[in-house]
Amino acid sequence: MSNETTVVGRGTGAGETHRVRGLVNLVAGIVIVAAVVFGVVAGAGAIWHKVTGTTPAPGATASAAAPATASSAVAVKLEINPPPLGGVKGAGGVVQDAFVPGSFTMTVGQTYDITMYNYDTQSHSWMSPDLNVSVVAPAGSASSPSVTHFTLKPTKAGQIQWFCALPCDKTAMATNGFMRGYVTVKA
Ligand SMILES: [Cu+2]
Numbered sequence: 001m002s003n004e005t006t007v008v009g010r011g012t013g014a015g016e017t018h019r020v021r022g023l024v025n026l027v028a029g030i031v032i033v034a035a036v037v038f039g040v041v042a043g044a045g046a047i048w049h050k051v052t053g054t055t056p057a058p059g060a061t062a063s064a065a066a067p068a069t070a071s072s073a074v075a076v077k078l079e080i081n082p083p084p085l086g087g088v089k090g091a092g093g094v095v096q097d098a099f100v101p102g103s104f105t106m107t108v109g110q111t112y113d114i115t116m117y118n119y120d121t122q123s124h125s126w127m128s129p130d131l132n133v134s135v136v137a138p139a140g141s142a143s144s145p146s147v148t149h150f151t152l153k154p155t156k157a158g159q160i161q162w163f164c165a166l167p168c169d170k171t172a173m174a175t176n177g178f179m180r181g182y183v184t185v186k187a
Pocket of ligand 1 (some may be wrong): 036097123124125164165166168169179
């Protein structure tokens with residue numbers, strides 16, 4: 001008895017399920033077709049974008065070849081607490097931690113090969129987010145400075161701040177020309 005009721009119930013349910021399933025299949029079919037069409041269009045768009053993005057214009061090829069014959073990197077010597085003072089005299093004649101030079105003039109597009117000598121017995125760093133540089137100068141000594149190389153290439157003109165990002169001489173860290181300063185980049 002309970003079996004028969006179950007069969008009737010199942011039959012009715014099967015009919016409804018069939019209609020619903022038909023609708024689901026129709027919707028699914030539309031979604032799949034739409035997805036395929038969209039995928040093909042998007043794929044073609046991506047390929048087109050890639051091709052146009054990597055195809056150099058005749059003018060671009062000519063200008064890209066120019067830097068190869070341009071002047072090479074300019075060497076810059078950067079010293080931290082150089083002898084004989086072991087720093088630079090600040091306010092009141094007190095010798096403060098300092099990078100020498102503390103300010104620079106550079107040119108857009110020129111590469112600078114910087115050699116940093118640290119005569120201090122603690123580390124410092126030369127950091128400038130706008131120049132995309134963050135370099136640590138490990139501790140050295142007055143007789144044997146640590147030597148660190150890095151390059152930078154300014155991409156835009158302006159007054160750009162640099163600073164030592166490691167905790168050191170508080171006054172120097174707050175004073176331009178000591179543990180912070182500016183790079184004047186000319187076009
Ligand atoms: Cu410092």
